[in-house]
Amino acid sequence: xxxxxxxxxxxxxxxxxxxxxxxxxxxxxxxxxxxxxxxxxxxxxxxxxxxxxxxxxxxxxxxxxxxxxxxxxxxxxxxxxxxxxxxxxxxxxx
Numbered sequence: 565x566x567x568x569x570x571x572x573x574x575x576x577x578x579x580x581x582x583x584x585x586x587x588x589x590x591x592x593x594x595x596x597x598x599x600x601x602x603x604x605x606x607x608x609x610x611x612x613x614x615x616x617x618x619x620x621x622x623x624x625x626x627x628x629x630x631x632x633x634x635x636x637x638x639x640x641x642x643x644x645x646x647x648x649x650x651x652x653x654x655x656x657x658x
Contacts, residue, residue, distance in 0.1 A: 576658065578622065578637065579651035586623040587656035589616050589639075608653060615639045616654050 581587060592608045616622070616639055625643065626636040634645040 576656050577652050578624070578646070578654040578656050579635070579648050581624045581656065583624050583627055585658070586621060587658045589618055589620045589622055590655040590657045591618050592616060593653045593655060604653075607650060611650065611654060614644060615642060622654075622656065 575590060576587070577593075578587070592611050620639055623638045624635060625638055628634050631648070633648050635648065635651050636643060636645050637651070
């Protein structure tokens with residue numbers, strides 16, 4: 565279920581969160597949905613290396629003015645800017 569308004573453990577993706585919302589990373593999707601499979605595995609690997617791993621707390625800090633991209637996200641003590649398709653690969657639990 566992809567519903568960013570509930571707070572009862574609902575699974576969603578990072579791109580569905582609003583500015584100011586926090587969640588816990590539940591995992592990274594590494595199957596090709598947005599591009600070639602090899603490229604998606606590389607992006608998934610990079611996200612994991614940056615700290616988007618299961619159990620890590622994240623918070624959406626800001627969204628760009630044009631199309632909401634990039635999205636600024638705090639994971640741990642670091643802040644990253646992600647494209648919407650990258651944020652859609654990150655599963656979260658609220």
